[in-house]
Amino acid sequence: xxxxxxxxxxxxxxxxxxxxxxxxxxxxxxxxxxxxxxxxxxxxxxxxxxxxxxxxxxxxxxxxxxxxxxxxxxxxxxxxxxxxxxxxxxxxxxxxxxxxxxxxxxxxxxxxxxxxxxxxxxxxxxxxxxxxxxxxxxxxxxxxxxxxxxxxxxxxxxxxxxxxxxxxxxxxxxxxxxxxxxxxxxxxxxxxxxxxxxxxxxxxxxxxxxxxxxxxxxxxxxxxxxxxxxxxxxxxxxxxxxxxxxxxxxxxxxxxxxxxxxxxxxxxxxxxxxxxxxxxxxxxxxxxx
Amino acid sequence: xxxxxxxxxxxxxxxxxxxxxxxxxxxxxxxxxxxxxxxxxxxxxxxxxxxxxxxxxxxxxxxxxxxxxxxxxxxxxxxxxxxxxxxxxxxxxxxxxxxxxxxxxxxxxxxxxxxxxxxxxxxxxxxxxxxxxxxxxxxxxxxxxxxxxxxxxxxxxxxxxxxxxxxxxxxxxxxxxxxxxxxxxxxxxxxxxxxxxxxxxxxxxxxxxxxxxxxxxxxxxxxxxxxxxxxxxxxxxxxxxxxxxxxxxxxxxxxxxxxxxxxxxxxxxxxxxxxxxxxxxxxxxxxxx
Numbered sequence: 001x002x003x004x005x006x007x008x009x010x011x012x013x014x015x016x017x018x019x020x021x022x023x024x025x026x027x028x029x030x031x032x033x034x035x036x037x038x039x040x041x042x043x044x045x046x047x048x049x050x051x052x053x054x055x056x057x058x059x060x061x062x063x064x065x066x067x068x069x070x071x072x073x074x075x076x077x078x079x080x081x082x083x084x085x086x087x088x089x090x091x092x093x094x095x096x097x098x099x100x101x102x103x104x105x106x107x108x109x110x111x112x113x114x115x116x117x118x119x120x121x122x123x124x125x126x127x128x129x130x131x132x133x134x135x136x137x138x139x140x141x142x143x144x145x146x147x148x149x150x151x152x153x154x155x156x157x158x159x160x161x162x163x164x165x166x167x168x169x170x171x172x173x174x175x176x177x178x179x180x181x182x183x184x185x186x187x188x189x190x191x192x193x194x195x196x197x198x199x200x201x202x203x204x205x206x207x208x209x210x211x212x213x214x215x216x217x218x219x220x221x222x223x224x225x226x227x228x229x230x231x232x233x234x235x236x237x238x239x240x241x242x243x244x245x246x247x248x249x250x251x252x253x254x255x256x257x258x259x260x261x262x263x264x265x266x267x268x269x270x271x272x273x274x275x276x277x278x279x280x281x282x283x284x285x286x287x288x289x
Numbered sequence: 290x291x292x293x294x295x296x297x298x299x300x301x302x303x304x305x306x307x308x309x310x311x312x313x314x315x316x317x318x319x320x321x322x323x324x325x326x327x328x329x330x331x332x333x334x335x336x337x338x339x340x341x342x343x344x345x346x347x348x349x350x351x352x353x354x355x356x357x358x359x360x361x362x363x364x365x366x367x368x369x370x371x372x373x374x375x376x377x378x379x380x381x382x383x384x385x386x387x388x389x390x391x392x393x394x395x396x397x398x399x400x401x402x403x404x405x406x407x408x409x410x411x412x413x414x415x416x417x418x419x420x421x422x423x424x425x426x427x428x429x430x431x432x433x434x435x436x437x438x439x440x441x442x443x444x445x446x447x448x449x450x451x452x453x454x455x456x457x458x459x460x461x462x463x464x465x466x467x468x469x470x471x472x473x474x475x476x477x478x479x480x481x482x483x484x485x486x487x488x489x490x491x492x493x494x495x496x497x498x499x500x501x502x503x504x505x506x507x508x509x510x511x512x513x514x515x516x517x518x519x520x521x522x523x524x525x526x527x528x529x530x531x532x533x534x535x536x537x538x539x540x541x542x543x544x545x546x547x548x549x550x551x552x553x554x555x556x557x558x559x560x561x562x563x564x565x566x567x568x569x570x571x572x573x574x575x576x577x578x
Contacts, residue, residue, distance in 0.1 A: 114510075116509065116510060117509050123526055123528040124528060125483070125528065126531075129486070156446060157484040157485075158446070161507070167486055168485075194414070195449040196446075196457075197460040220400070220405065220406050221403075237412055239414065
């Protein structure tokens with residue numbers, strides 16, 4: 001299997017620096033973020049990854065499709081804006097030749113990521129989930145025309161209020177099934193799904209729908225900012241090997257991205273982080289030979 | 290439906306004070322905790338609730354059955370100790386005439402509630418879940434002989450490392466099915482299950498297996514101590530009515546316990562807390578008339 005550096009793991013690195021880092025450490029793939037690509041410039045980013053001979057294992061991220069659940073004109077405008085932004089994300093993923101566009105679908109309508117629930121936000125979880133399905137019906141054909149695969153990411157239920165109303169792999173998978181496999185797939189991210197009693201059943205059921213396998217550990221206890229609870233593999237509670245073996249058995253042949261949001265990892269020397277990441281990948285993520 | 294005060298909502302109150310409070314506020318049921326019952330004395334607690342004419346809607350709690358997953362003698366002893374303690378809890382529930390004994394089954398072997406993962410703890414989640422099933426096979430007949438119903442509680446996945454490897458209602462339900470309905474049921478606790486995409490399907494499937502319906506809100510963001518993220522109904526992200534309606538439609542006729550762990554609620558005047566609880570129960574939990 002193929003190790004890929006998601007550039008948020010080495011947050012201080014620009015696209016150019018992340019590409020250099022991958023080459024220096026012998027990695028063949030990189031996961032990019034739209035914000036950093038915009039800073040580097042899209043054309044320049046394409047040039048950098050091509051000249052380095054890297055695969056772009058994913059582009060993060062599209063999504064945030066639920067604000068259409070707000071009432072009236074506000075909801076209609078928010079839905080239209082979200083679709084526009086996602087079409088741009090799809091275009092960028094196509095230009096980069098990314099293996100997929102990771103979709104973080106958004107939380108309850110009116111709740112912003114990492115912020116408290118404001119007055120006027122919606123508690124209609126079922127409705128928010130319907131908005132996601134409606135948006136997908138608009139975006140999947142657009143992605144298909146551009147050769148981009150949308151990768152629906154189930155997030156840990158702790159993020160349900162503000163980041164993703166997709167909470168399990170099975171739910172993401174069910175949402176993907178109406179579309180061709182090359183248009184809509186799912187992400188298996190160990191941090192988000194390790195606890196799920198249906199995980200192994202749903203990985204097998206997903207099969208070739210698995211568009212991305214992302215690994216990082218789940219720290220316990222989580223830090224106060226729960227977004228930063230993603231740890232280096234081996235530092236948390238996850239037993240990775242059975243999950244990796246199940247993903248392989250399901251037919252996944254893509255890159256394995258390491259995506260860590262963590263204050264200590266971000267404070268460390270990025271080259272040391274990548275070296276540790278390679279060692280841990282071999283030590284605790286890959287199946288025993 | 291019938292409102293019950295789980296005594297941890299008014300944490301400062303002893304059993305005697307909680308019983309008085311229920312009577313003063315016109316409640317017909319109380320949920321008790323083993324620790325507070327022990328402080329009051331078991332016989333005295335029985336006398337207090339009987340004289341007040343209250344139902345005991347639940348006794349909290351049995352469980353913590355997973356330490357048997359530790360290797361060797363340590364695991365064997367821990368498993369035996371856990372079974373002994375649970376038999377005592379069952380005896381207490383029988384003496385109190387509690388409608389059920391709530392079971393919080395325990396997290397990864399060797400991880401203590403609210404504490405970091407120590408060296409030597411286990412990452413074998415599947416194994417921990419098997420230990421729970423093994424313990425249940427020992428305890429269910431014992432409970433049945435004493436007329437006590439074990440109520441398996443799925444906890445929010447954030448508590449999977451340290452408090453409960455039962456993470457969804459469906460998983461708890463599947464675990465209960467081999468036993469008679471009067472021996473093993475499940476808890477529907479809104480805080481723990483509100484996000485679950487299979488919630489309504491699993492409530493319907495649970496039917497008369499629902500042994501306890503507990504309500505409190507899910508605060509967003511959670512406080513640093515995630516145990517204290519349980520809020521007064523209406524203060525968080527949960528839309529209660531559809532869940533209450535589903536629980537009723539499934540055939541549940543028992544008490545509805547309000548169980549809130551929350552620093553601000555605990556700091557407030559308990560009588561005001563109970564008054565607010567009654568108002569919110571009518572205002573956001575019960576179905577519209």
